[in-house]
Amino acid sequence: MQAQSREPVPTPLECDVLVVGGGINGAGIARDAAGRGLSVVLCEQHDLAAHTSSSSSKLIHGGLRYLEHYEFGLVRKALIEREVLLRSAPHIMWPLRFVMPHAKGQRPAWLIRLGMFLYDHLARRELLPGSRGLDLRRHAAGAPLKAEFTRGFVYSDGWVDDARLVVLNAMAAAEKGARIHTRTRCESLVRQGQQWQATLRQADGHAVQVRARCVVNAAGPWVAQFLGETAHVRSGKSVRLVKGSHIVVKRLFEHDHAYIFQNPDGRIVFAIPYERDFTLIGTTDVEYRGDSAKVAISDEEIGYLCALSNRYFSKPIAPADVLWSYAGVRPLLEDAAADASAVTRDYQLDLNRDGAPLLSVFGGKITTFRKLAEEAVDMIAPVLGNSRGSWTADACLPGGDLFAPTPQNRSVREFDGFVHDLQQQYAWLPPQLLQRYARAYGSRAHALLKGKSKLEEMGEEIFAGLYAAEVDYLLRHEWATCAADILWRRSKLGLHFPKGSEAVLDAWLAARGQRSVELLPEAQAASR
Known part of the structure; x- marks a missing residue:
């Protein structure tokens, strides 16, 4: 046989x-x-x-509120890392000033000043300015707020494109x-x-x-x-699963500062300038016991974040104004804290x-x-x-060596100079598009644009500002396989494109023989 x-x-x-x-x-x-x-x-x-890692508040921060829970070691460690990270990837991270309006009935002003003094001095700072008091009647950050908020504080942390x-x-x-x-x-x-x-x-x-x-x-x-x-x-x-949710609305203010708001229930919520045209508001802290792959914001959370925004901003928002939302589960180390927001x-x-x-x-x-x-x-x-x-x-992360081998502090402080040099070298590209490339790819923008000398060589313009050359780069170098990867994690272009863009891009990829996969539930809800 x-x-x-x-x-x-x-x-x-x-x-x-x-x-x-x-x-x-x-x-x-x-x-x-x-x-x-x-x-x-x-x-x-x-x-x-x-x-979880694409569902954060997009901040590199020491955690000012953790001082209230006496987590001085964690805050110091995070503050040290804050500047290390800013030096490693100044294209996707940058300094951000935060304004905290103050009102009666909240944490007393002396306690806030003490907290900010500790925040400024628990670790060495080279890149970020310290905190100070603020007259909101004279500062641009006061203009979008209700008239009752006349005093406040301003301090520094950092922004990051988490995904x-x-x-x-x-x-x-x-x-x-x-x-x-x-x-x-x-x-x-x-x-x-x-x-x-x-x-x-x-x-x-x-x-x-x-x-x-x-x-x-x-x-x-x-x-x-x-x-x-x-x-x-x-x-x-074991870990304790805590859901954090965020909403995105049309831009509520014109300046480049972010806000940190104190809610009467003791929670802290941020309002952050986001993707040029929007404001990001979050986060919540809710115990979660469902499927971690199917987490989603609830109507109650949306209402909570809208109400908190309306407590401070003159321009009111409602759930109908929410353009996009996202939620993630934070796997926090179980420490028997009664309140989810107090878990270490x-x-x-x-x-x-x-x-x-x-x-x-x-x-x-x-x-x-x-x-x-x-x-x-x-x-x-x-x-x-x-x-x-x-x-x-x-060490720099890919794209972070903007002025190598000169000191990395220069990359953080002179990012605009890097963009200017890039615009001189690739003058044939629209300035706003090149600004986006600089932020997304840093020095790797040269790899994306290698061998190209005119806009026509970027390939098909699939949507406004998204060319075939960039999609090909993401497929080859960044493990992107479908529209959700490209529009919601490698970028946030999905916020700027019309509803249904994911399906159009997936069809475009399929027509070219590129791999496409079923979208995750949270990526399917592109806009509300």
């Missing part, structure tokens, strides 16, 4: 570290580990930054040798002595076998579920060494992701026989 031929068994991927989770912590750990010479595979079940921050970390990891697998779920994980055997399932059903010396569980809201159901490991730590934003790393090492990440916030990643790799590297030291504190 003739023997039946069999399909050859694919050779498993071999790596030092398998990172599960493509949010900010997973991408940051992959970058740090790859930069120390460890071989890395990262898998993410959806798109990079598809959930792009994740992508840049993944790019940096890949450029140092890491293999990044998006739309790829880790469906099984088995310890075999001092090694892990993992099965990764891609969106098309294809299975990838991985043998890893160490696994990092950076699954965010799914960290505990992954431990119990996939890795079959018990842990004494700090993190803990849990290293299980009952055989091959398994490191799980509990909690965290965007501002401290780099330090978390550094500490995580400091824990696993010696176990893997790697003695290279930390390196990311002085």
Whole structure:
């Protein structure tokens, strides 16, 4: 009898570290580990930054309100990181001044002044000015507010494009040798002595076998579920899922400052200039027990944010004025706090060494992701026989080396000069479009525009300001596969384009033979 031929068994991927989770912590750990010479595979079940890491308030901040909970160590750590991050990626992060109006019945003025004094002095500042009192009757920030708000305070923090921050970390990891697998779920994980055997399932059903010396569980809201159901490991730590929601409305003020508002219930909410034409208002803190992949803002949250805005701004808004909204689940480290807004934003790393090492990440916030990643790799590297030291504190993320090799402070302070130079070099591009490229891609804008000398060479203009050349760049270099990736995570162009743009772009991609995937529920609701 003739023997039946069999399909050859694919050779498993071999790596030092398998990172599960493509949010900010997973991408940051992959970058740090790859930069120390460890071989890395990262898998993410959806798109990079598809959930929590693209649903933040978009701030690099110490957390002024955390001082009330005596979290001085966390605030100091975050304040130090604030300037480190600004230097690393001045194209997607920049300084932002915050105005806090003051009214009777709120936190007393002396307490606010004390808090801001601590905020200014808990860590060294080189890039950001300090706080001061403000006469809102004489400052531009007072004009949009109701007349009753005559006094206030102003202090500094930073803005970040959160989803792009994740992508840049993944790019940096890949450029140092890491293999990044998006739309790829880790469906099984088995310890075999001092090694892990993992099965990764891609969106098309294809299975990838991985043998890893160490696994990092950076699954965010799914960290505990992954431990119990996939890795079959018990842990004494847990996360508390807290939903944070935001709304976007037409621009409520003309200046470039943001606001921090105190609500009578003790909550803090921001109103931030957003995408040139809009104002971003958030966030809420609501206990969440549903499916973390299907989180959505509630009518009650929309009403709450509108009411808070109307408490301060002269121009009222209603739920009907909300152009877009988003919600995300923050996997906060469980600390038994009664109030969701009081739950710590700090993190803990849990290293299980009952055989091959398994490191799980509990909690965290965007501002401290780099330090978390550094500490995580400091824990696993010696176990893997790697003695290279930390390196990311002085390194730029892709596109952040605007004036290399000159001091990075120059990149933060002279970003407008970089834009001017770019406009001189590519004078054939509309200035507003080049400004957007500068902000999104930094020095990598040269890679996007390489070999082009006129607008016609950018390819088809799919929508106003979105050319085929940019889409191709995102597909090739940033793991974009569908319209939601391009319009809502790699950019926020979906806010500027007409309703239905996702379907048009997905059809355009399909016509060119580009891969398209089913949109996640939260990406389908493009506008209200």
